[in-house]
Amino acid sequence: MSTTTLFAGGVAAGLLAGTASCAAAQGGLLMGLVDRHHGRDPAMVGWFLAGRLASYTAVGALLGLLGSAVSLPPQARAVLLVAAGVTVIVFAVRLMRRGHCAATPETEPPSKYKAPLLGAATILVPCGVTLGVEMIAVSSGSPVTGAAAMAGFVVGSAPAFALLGYVLRRVSRTRLARFAGVVAIGAGLWTIGAGVSLGGWSPAAAPPVSGPGAQTVTVWATRDGYRPAMVTARAGVPVEVVFKLMDRGCTGTVAIGGRDVALPATVRLPPQRPGSLRYVCGMGMYTGFINFS
CATH class of the missing domain: 2.60.40.420 (Cupredoxins -  blue copper proteins)
Incomplete structure (x- = not known):
């Protein structure tokens, strides 16, 4: 499969399927960034997306070159999902505590490395569609085509993150902040639950059994x-x-x-x-x- 085809497929996956799941799982990192730096929100979101693009492209190249040897096992992804959920909840609580009050300007300029590093860290917080794109990168057998698939996915899902950053800038300064915080806490709890389920740490009861066994x-x-x-x-x-x-x-x-x-x-x-x-x-x-x- 050609590099152009894989890139286009990644863009389509990001636009059609990756928007909701990745914004929910990884949006907590962006929420914390936007919540702190009101004066430079557009620039911060841009650097966040640049870091995300760089990390996904690099990992796609590694997956294409080395295959499944560099992919995270389910238990490791489960830990990252739980950590992502906790991160979302922490930032949501901060947002609710501020409520509709005006934000206090920061006394020190933000680090120029924080936004791209947080964007790059999203590769460690898997969302459902990301796993499918990673599998495509693994099966491509080429660092170039693997990088193209992952980069296309980031490009396709970028509008959702840009819109999320814009909404967060507006909501955090209005009376809707508390409502947004409640929604974010719900998303964080959902992410934690998904991590607990993936890790097999919940005592889930098996449903009733019926019918004969089979090989x-x-x-x-x-x-x-x-x-x-x-x-x-x-x-x-x-x-x-x-x-x-x-x-x-x-x-x-x-x-x-x-x-x-x-x-x-x-x-x-x-x-x-x-x-x-x-x-x-x-x-x-x-x-x-x-x-x-």
Whole structure:
């Protein structure tokens, strides 16, 4: 696949799919930046986006060159999601405490490195569509095409971040600040929940089990989750889980057995003890279970 095609595909992914998920997961970093530097908001947002473009392009090149060896495992991404959620909540609380009062001007000029560094740090806070673009960069086998795919994704999602920065500048100076803070806290809690789910740290109860076991089971990945959400298989024998992809989205990457799998794919599991095996989408939003009996 040509570099131009991958770049265009990345732009389309950023515009159509990456806008909402990435703005929610990574917007906390931008919120903290805009909230502190009112006088230079446009410049700060521009440098933030420049840092984001640089880091994504560099990581895309690394993925294309080295493949999956440089990708983060699900547990590491889960920690980053929780950290991102906490960051969003901290900045939201600051925004609510200020309320509609005018901001106090900063006595010291902002560091010229802070905005691009925060933008570059967004690569460590994964959003659902980012994982799919990273998989494309890995499969490209070329640092140039991998960088093009990731750079295109940043370009496509840039308008959403620019609009977010503009809205934050206006809202933070009005009586809507408290409402915006509540919404941001909700987004932060959602991000933390996704990280907890991806890391497997929540005591999620398995749904009721019915139907006979099988050595081959089929799961459909849809935009709204995995269907069926619970499948059964026989314990003590190898099992093949056939993941079929119906819609593109977060469920297009599944974390199972401590590794990421890009769908469609067939996952071969060794003999399992009686019990439930939990798997989750790459963003920790949707969960499924395989019950061994």
